[in-house]
Amino acid sequence: MKVFFTFDSRPDLQKQLVEQFPEVEFVFRKGIIDDELETAEVLVTYGEDLTEEHISSAANLKWIFVASAGVEKMPKNAIAERDILVSNVRGIHKKPMTESILAHILSIKRVLPTIYNNQRNKIWDKRGGHPTELNGSTALIIGPGAIGGEIGRLLQAFEVYTIGCNRSGNSVEYMNETYRIDDLAEHLPKADIVISVLPSTEETQHLIGYEHFQGMRDNAIFMNFGRGNLVETSVLIRALEENLIQHAVLDVFEEEPLPMDSRLWELENVTISPHCSSHSSRYLERSLEIFIPSLKKYLEGDKDIENKMNILRGY
Template identity: 75%
Template sequence: MMLVYFTFDSRPDLQQQLLDQFPQVTFVFHNEIDNNVLAQADVIVTYGEDLTEDHIEIAQNLKWIFVASAGVEMMPHEKIAEREILVSNVRGIHKKPMAESVLAHILSLKRSLPYIYQNQKNRIWNKRGGNPSELNGSTAFIIGPGAIGAELGRILQAFQVNTIGFNRSGQSAPYMNETYQITELKNHLPKADIVISILPSTKETKHLFQYEHFQLMKDSAIFMNFGRGDLVETDLLIRVLEEKLIGHAVLDVFEEEPLPSNSKLWDLDNITISPHCSSHSTRYLERSFEIFVPSLEKWLKGETDLENKMDILRGY
């Protein structure tokens, strides 16, 4: 009997769904990896942060890893590729909650909500302050216009925002008014009101944003990183914000997580710090299972053309 090993616990109703739908499969759910179970596992379901090279070595029966996350940078890529283990993930399930999170931050800044909240806390009635502006008519750059970027573009266009996408190929992307190659980014940055990165962590994207990128941006621009923290070097970002080269930064990801309590980023007044929670939702696991269940059905029939199959060495 096939053994599917979840290296995290999940909601009892979702577990029961699997047990009812796949009586021919043995499911094991653990919060910590048990090497004895691992050695027998045909399939592993993981968040992608707990598997080591040693685990892959122990899991001699392993043929497929399903990652209930979009990022796989913490997994032992080479060892997995060497064993030719298939990897698939839940790319796309973040698009609704993440797009709503990005939009919430943009509207909060545009409509001066932090100022309003602070005045309420201090019992101050002031109709004049906060300097509110409007989102409509803005130009937003979406760097990495995949599933999340497309959903964000769809919503922003409803607010009459001009959406410009940047990807590797420069080929048109859904809900982008224009699309260019990432290598052309510097040529267009001066016209951006909002710059949103949803890039994964790869060799090409590490420290992609340099000082000159921020120099080219409007001093009123909002820079938002919702992809991976190594897009910008932390010390560089601190310098940019201290020099007020841009209007505001909204960061959901950081080079070091959790962000240390002594980081200078906490002290700046032109930054919003979100603790890598923009994709969180009470419906997260439910959405993950909506991808996993059809994939498991295929797998049991001997099919390997699964949704969101990845090239583990490329990281996506």
Template identity: 80%
Template sequence: MKVYFTFDARPDLQKQLVEQFPEVEFVFRKGIHAEDLETAEVIVTYGEDLTDAHIEQAYNLKWIFVASAGIEQMPKQAIANKNILVSNVRGIHKKPMAESILAHILSLKRCLPYIYNNQRNKIWNKRGGRPTELNGSTALIIGPGAIGGEIGRLLQAFDVYTIGCNRSGNPAEYMNETYPLDELAEQLPKADIVISILPSTDETEHLIQYEHFELMPEHAIFMNFGRGNLVATDVLIRALEEKLIQHAVLDVFEEEPLPAESSLWDLDNVTISPHCSSHSSRYLERSFEILIPSLEKYLQGDTNLENKMEILRGY
């Protein structure tokens, strides 16, 4: 059986796989190579390089392991038509993403951008910046899954009251309260911090409208770390220009890379993070912690793998 990586994994991780699975032929490439595509039974990919034509050409393909959480750029219908098993690494992002989100919140609350700017300009001013406390705040987490739960856990350590909004309204881990998404509007006025970790689905596209920003307190921080199409870019710009909220922290955008001509670059109440909140030196290491036991099960004929996905639903 051939397992074909469309990226070149770290040498130590490659060695671990080869030694642990001597019966498997592993191929590590940068990009798509036709000869490997045609003969591989398993493909390991970041999910952005496969096309409809590739899926048609992959005659022996049975399983795609996606070393990422998002699959929106994958040829989903072609994969579904061939009943190809898909699983991903959902959950491995929770530690680095939660730390990134907490870092941004604390930076704004404790006026670190102001302090750094004064340092660059050799200004000694300990009375400016108007620092506030995270302690005692209320955070509304839209999409309290694995990542949202980890954010909730860290925020609760700062005595932050956490409210979750998910599809079902069922209780979620590390949320003091949980409500269904159709009650989002009722929860927004309570939130000092609004954090979205939602994936990209038909239901979540442009879920946040101008009216939602009107419902947020003027001192609110809005953070989008899920997918960029949660809110239309022009709506977001209008809300920030009108200062309906205090600040936005954006790690994802409708168009990536964010165009140089975008008005978002020029606003003083937005932090632009180039879709890097999940980056970590331990990213592939954590991915392999899911891949290895999944490969063991697959070799035994068990296709009930961790993070098995319904490809057409997007999760």
């Protein structure tokens, strides 16, 4: 059986796979190689390099392991028609993303940008920036799954009150309260910090509108670390220009890279993070921690693997 990686992982990780699964032929390449794809039974990819033509030509393909959480750029219908098994690495982003989100929150609360700017300009100003405390705040987390739950866990360590909004409204660990996402507007006024880690689906596209920003506190921090199409860019810019909220921290955008002429670059009440919050030196090894047990199951004929997805739903 052939397992084809469309990215060239670290040599030590490749060696680990080869030694652990001597019965498997592993191929490591940068990008799609048609000859390799045509004979591969398992494909390991970040998901952005696959087309319908690739799926059509991959006659032996039975399982796609996506080394990413998002699958919105994959040829979903072609994959579903072939009934190809799809799984991803949902959950491995929770540590680096939570650290990124917490770092941004603390940076704003403790006015670190002002401190750094004063240092560059040799300004000694003990009163500059008006710092506030994270302790005692309320955070509303839209999408309290693996990532959102980890965010909630660490925020609660800072004595932050956490509110979750998900599809069901069922209770979730590390959320003090949980409500249905359909009732989001009702609970936004409670929050000092609004954090979205939602995936991109038909239901989440432009889920947050201008009226939602009107419902937020004028000193709220809005953070989008899920997908950029949660909010229409023009709506987001309008809300920031009108100072409906204090600050936005954006790791994702409707158009990426963010165009140079975007108004978002010029606004003082926004922090632009170039879709890098999940980056970590440990990313690939965490991916293999999910892939290896799944490969063992697959070789035994067990298709009930971790993070098995409905490709048409996107999760």
